[in-house]
Amino acid sequence: MGERLHVLIVEDCEDDALLLTSHLREAGLDCACHRVDRDEMLAEALANHGWDLVLADYSLPGFDGMQALGRVRAHDPYLPFIFVSGEIGEDVAIAALKEGASDYLMKDNLRRLVPAIRRELRDAELRRAQARAERRLREAEARYRNIVALAADAVVCTDARLRITLFNHSAETVFGYSHAEIVGQPLSRLLPEPVRARHEEQIARFAESGEAIRIAAHRAELVGLRKDGSEFPAEISISRWHDDEGPAYVAIVRDITQRKRDQRILHLIQNVTLAASEAHDVQTALGEGLRTLCESLDWSMAQVWVAKAGTGQLECLGTWCRNEAGLEAFRMASIAAAPGPNEDLPGWVWASGQERWLDELSGARSTRLQLASEAGLRTAVAVPVAAGQQKFAVLELFSRRPRPRDDHLVRILGTAMSQLGVVLQRKLAEARLRHMAHHDYLTELPNRALFAERLRQAMLDATRHQRRVAVALLDLNQFKTVNDTLGHAVGDELLREVGARLRAGVRESDVVARLSGDEFALILQDLARPDDATIVADKVLASFRAPFRLAGRDLHVGASLGMTFFPDDTRDAQLLLRNADIAMYRAKEAGGSCYRFYAEDMSVRLQARLALENDLRRAIEAEEFEPHYQPIVNLRDGRLIGLEALVRWQRPERGLVAPAEFVTLAEQTGLIAALGMQVLRAACRDWRDPPERAPDLRIALNVSPRQLLDAEHMERFETVLAETGFDPARLEIEITETMLMQAGQPVMDAMRRLSERGVRYSIDDFGTGYSSLAYLKRLPISQLKIDRSFIQDLSTDANDAAIVRAIISMAHGLGLSVVAEGVETRAQYEFLRAAGCDAAQGHFLGPPAPPATVRARVRALADASWGAGYEAESSSTRRH
Numbered sequence: 001m002g003e004r005l006h007v008l009i010v011e012d013c014e015d016d017a018l019l020l021t022s023h024l025r026e027a028g029l030d031c032a033c034h035r036v037d038r039d040e041m042l043a044e045a046l047a048n049h050g051w052d053l054v055l056a057d058y059s060l061p062g063f064d065g066m067q068a069l070g071r072v073r074a075h076d077p078y079l080p081f082i083f084v085s086g087e088i089g090e091d092v093a094i095a096a097l098k099e100g101a102s103d104y105l106m107k108d109n110l111r112r113l114v115p116a117i118r119r120e121l122r123d124a125e126l127r128r129a130q131a132r133a134e135r136r137l138r139e140a141e142a143r144y145r146n147i148v149a150l151a152a153d154a155v156v157c158t159d160a161r162l163r164i165t166l167f168n169h170s171a172e173t174v175f176g177y178s179h180a181e182i183v184g185q186p187l188s189r190l191l192p193e194p195v196r197a198r199h200e201e202q203i204a205r206f207a208e209s210g211e212a213i214r215i216a217a218h219r220a221e222l223v224g225l226r227k228d229g230s231e232f233p234a235e236i237s238i239s240r241w242h243d244d245e246g247p248a249y250v251a252i253v254r255d256i257t258q259r260k261r262d263q264r265i266l267h268l269i270q271n272v273t274l275a276a277s278e279a280h281d282v283q284t285a286l287g288e289g290l291r292t293l294c295e296s297l298d299w300s301m302a303q304v305w306v307a308k309a310g311t312g313q314l315e316c317l318g319t320w321c322r323n324e325a326g327l328e329a330f331r332m333a334s335i336a337a338a339p340g341p342n343e344d345l346p347g348w349v350w351a352s353g354q355e356r357w358l359d360e361l362s363g364a365r366s367t368r369l370q371l372a373s374e375a376g377l378r379t380a381v382a383v384p385v386a387a388g389q390q391k392f393a394v395l396e397l398f399s400r401r402p403r404p405r406d407d408h409l410v411r412i413l414g415t416a417m418s419q420l421g422v423v424l425q426r427k428l429a430e431a432r433l434r435h436m437a438h439h440d441y442l443t444e445l446p447n448r449a450l451f452a453e454r455l456r457q458a459m460l461d462a463t464r465h466q467r468r469v470a471v472a473l474l475d476l477n478q479f480k481t482v483n484d485t486l487g488h489a490v491g492d493e494l495l496r497e498v499g500a501r502l503r504a505g506v507r508e509s510d511v512v513a514r515l516s517g518d519e520f521a522l523i524l525q526d527l528a529r530p531d532d533a534t535i536v537a538d539k540v541l542a543s544f545r546a547p548f549r550l551a552g553r554d555l556h557v558g559a560s561l562g563m564t565f566f567p568d569d570t571r572d573a574q575l576l577l578r579n580a581d582i583a584m585y586r587a588k589e590a591g592g593s594c595y596r597f598y599a600e601d602m603s604v605r606l607q608a609r610l611a612l613e614n615d616l617r618r619a620i621e622a623e624e625f626e627p628h629y630q631p632i633v634n635l636r637d638g639r640l641i642g643l644e645a646l647v648r649w650q651r652p653e654r655g656l657v658a659p660a661e662f663v664t665l666a667e668q669t670g671l672i673a674a675l676g677m678q679v680l681r682a683a684c685r686d687w688r689d690p691p692e693r694a695p696d697l698r699i700a701l702n703v704s705p706r707q708l709l710d711a712e713h714m715e716r717f718e719t720v721l722a723e724t725g726f727d728p729a730r731l732e733i734e735i736t737e738t739m740l741m742q743a744g745q746p747v748m749d750a751m752r753r754l755s756e757r758g759v760r761y762s763i764d765d766f767g768t769g770y771s772s773l774a775y776l777k778r779l780p781i782s783q784l785k786i787d788r789s790f791i792q793d794l795s796t797d798a799n800d801a802a803i804v805r806a807i808i809s810m811a812h813g814l815g816l817s818v819v820a821e822g823v824e825t826r827a828q829y830e831f832l833r834a835a836g837c838d839a840a841q842g843h844f845l846g847p848p849a850p851p852a853t854v855r856a857r858v859r860a861l862a863d864a865s866w867g868a869g870y871e872a873e874s875s876s877t878r879r880h
Helices: 014-026 039-048 065-075 090-098 113-150 169-175 193-209 257-278 282-297 328-336 344-352 367-374 407-438 448-465 479-486 488-504 531-542 573-589 604-622 663-669 672-686 711-724 737-742 745-756 774-778 798-813 826-834 851-860
Strands: 005-010 031-036 053-056 081-085 103-106 154-158 164-167 220-225 231-243 246-255 301-307 314-321 356-358 379-387 390-399 468-476 511-516 519-527 548-550 553-555 559-566 595-597 625-634 640-651 655-657 698-702 731-736 760-766 781-786 817-820
Touching (some): 005 014, 039 065, 065 090, 169 220, 282 301, 301 328, 301 344, 314 328, 314 344, 344 390, 448 573, 468 488, 468 531, 488 511, 519 531, 573 595, 604 640, 604 672, 625 672, 672 698, 672 711, 711 745, 798 817
Parallel strands (some): 081 103, 559 595, 760 781, 781 817
Antiparallel strands (some): 231 246, 301 314, 301 390, 356 379, 468 519, 468 559
C-alpha cells in the first residue's frame, strides 16, 4: 500500500476520530482522514470525494451506523466498511456483517484494525475486478447475441442431440422458417432426405475427432432445404463447445446459389472463348461457339448468321444441332434464307443490336420460324455477336421445350457473345494480317513471298507428274507516264484493274501475283507442251486491247510479257524469274504489247544491268549520291519535328535520278551498304547544327536489309556519328518489319548499343510485312510508320480507316508514337489528326527537297509551325 489512503471516519466524537487516525499513522499507513457525524455530511463526502475506506462508529446521536452502512453500500457496494465501536454486541455485529459491513472491532482493542484494513482493501479490489470481469462477460454476451442476430450468414446452434437451439435472422431468411417455428426441431429438417444420414455421420466423426473448431478454410458444401421444399447449394463450417449440458454445435451456413450461378457463367464463357480461340478460322470459331453454348445451356439447336458481302442481307453461316430427328428441313430452310435488316428474327436483331426472345414459335409470322415450329421447336432466342460497335454475327438458339423469358440466361448469352465477339475480332485481324503478309495491299493478289512459295509447290507437282510449268513476268507499258500525268490514285486504280483482268484471263489453278510496282507474275501449271502457254499469253495480251475506264476517260495501256519453262529452261526458281525478266525486256525492245519466250541468247538486258552496276560503283566512289529531305510534321501543333533522308543520284549524264532506278540493283549487288553509309554521313553533316527554329529536329534514315543484317555495318554508325559530331539523340533509323524478323542476336545487340546512345528506331511501312508484334518486346522500337497503302483510301475505305485507327490505338497502348506516310490530301490529314496520329509526312506537307531548300523554308517560318496546307511543289514529283 504505497499510495495514500483516503479514509472517511463516521464518528460523533472528535477525540475518537483523532485516536483512529493516530493509530493508523503509527502503524505506518499514509492516510488522509476526514470525519463526518451526520447523514447529510456523509452524503456530501461520498458524492464529492473518492474514498478507499470507511471506519464508522455504530451508535451516533440521531444517526446510527446501520444507516451509514446503507448509504455507503448504495454508493459503492465494494468500498470497505469497518465498524469500530465501543458498544456493539455479537448479535448486532453479525447483523451488520449480513447487511454488508466488512468487519467490526472494539475501540478498546485496535490490534486487528490495520490487518483488517489491509485484508479488506485487497478483498475489495478483488471484488471490483470480479465485477468488472462479469460486466465484460455480460457485454460480450450481448455483443455476441447482436452479432449473431445481425450476421449476414445463417447461424444455427444445436444441442448434443442436434436439436436447434438458436436460429438467427439470416437463417430465417435463408431457410424460410421463423425462430419460433424451428427452435427445438431436429437439424435434419434443414436438409434434404438423401443427405441427412451422411451429414449426421459427418457430425459424429467430427465429434469423435477431438477437433475443437472447423474454420473457414475447411468449409464444406452441402445442399440445404427451405421451408417451401426447394433446395439450394450451401457452404457450411461447424464449431463445437461444451456447456453444462454437454457438447453443443454452431453451424455457419451461407447460401451460395448466386456464386454457383456465377461460376457456371464464368465456366461457360471460358469454354466458349477457349473453343473459339483454338479454332483455325472464323467459321470454325463460330461453330465451336455454337456447340459449346448448346451443350452447356441444354438447347436443341443453334444457328449463326453473318452479313453477306455487298448485299445487305444475312446468310446462315453455320448450324449445330443435337442428334434429334426432324430438324433437317428447318436447317435447310435457314441455309436457303437471306433476310435483310428487320426481316425475320436474325434480321431484326442485326438491325437493332438487341436480343429477342420468342416464348412460343407456333404463332410466328416468319415462314422459316413456322417450319421451326413444325419441326417441334418451341422457343427461340437471338442475340448479337459484337465487339464494341463492330457487329460480327447473330446467334439463334432453339429449344424443343417451352422456355419463358429468362433474363439471367439473356445476360449469360450477352456476356458470352461479347467474349466471342472479341475472339472473332482478333481472329479477323489475324486473318487480315496474315493476308496482308502474303498479298499485295493494292490488288489483293499474292505478293512476292507467296508467289515464291506457290512456284516451289508448282515445281514439285510438275516433277511428280512429269508436266511443265510456265513462269511469266508482265510489265505495263508507259505506266510511269500514267502516274506522272494523272496522279498516283489513277495509277493505283489501273493496277487494280490489271490484276482483275489477269485473274480473269488464266485458269483457276494458275497463279497471278504482283511482285512490285507495275510488275506482275504468272505461274501456269500442268502444261503438256510449251504451245499450251501460247494460248494463255494471247488471251492475257488480248485483255489489254480493251481500254481501261479510269478518271472519266478511256486509257489504252499495253503490256510486255516474258515467259520461261520449268524444267526445259532451268530447274532453279530464281533463274526462272531471271529468265522471264530477260524475256520480258526483249518483248519491250520489240515495241511492247507482245510476248517473248526465253532463249539463251537473251543477254542484252543482263549486259545493261552490269553496266548500271559499274556506274553505281563509280558513283559511290565519286560521291554522286545526295540525300533530299521530306518534312515530318507534328499533327497536334503543326511544328516541324523531323526530316526523312531520301537518297538521290546526281548522275552527270542524266541529272537527278530517283531511287527506283538504282536502289534494287544496289541491294542485289551489295552496294547498298556503302551507299547507305554515304547517305548517313551526308545527312549528319547537313544537319549536325539544327535550325534555330527547330533545335530538336530529328533526321530519319532508312536502313536496307543488308545494312541491318550486318552487325559490323551497324557498328559503323557509331563511327560516323563520332566523326561528324552529330547528336545520336536526333537520329532515327527506319527498319521494315520483314527486316526485323530476320535480325539475329548480334544485330539486336548492335541496335541496343545505338539505342543506349539515344538513337531511336522506327518500323517503316508498318502493316505490309509479317505484322508480328513479337519484335516490339525484343527490340528498342519507339515509333511505327503506317504504310502509305493504308492512307490513300482513308476517306473511302472503311477497312483501311479501321486498320489505321487500330494501329494508332495499339501503338499508343505499347507506348509508341505513330507517323503516317504518304499524306497527299487535306482529308487524309484531318482524318489522321482526329484519329490521334502523332505525326505525318507526304506531298501535302512537302516533297523531298535539298537541304538548302528545307533550311530556307524553316527560316521563313514565324514559329517553326509547318502548317497543314502545303501543296506539293510539283504534282509530277513521284512518291518514292
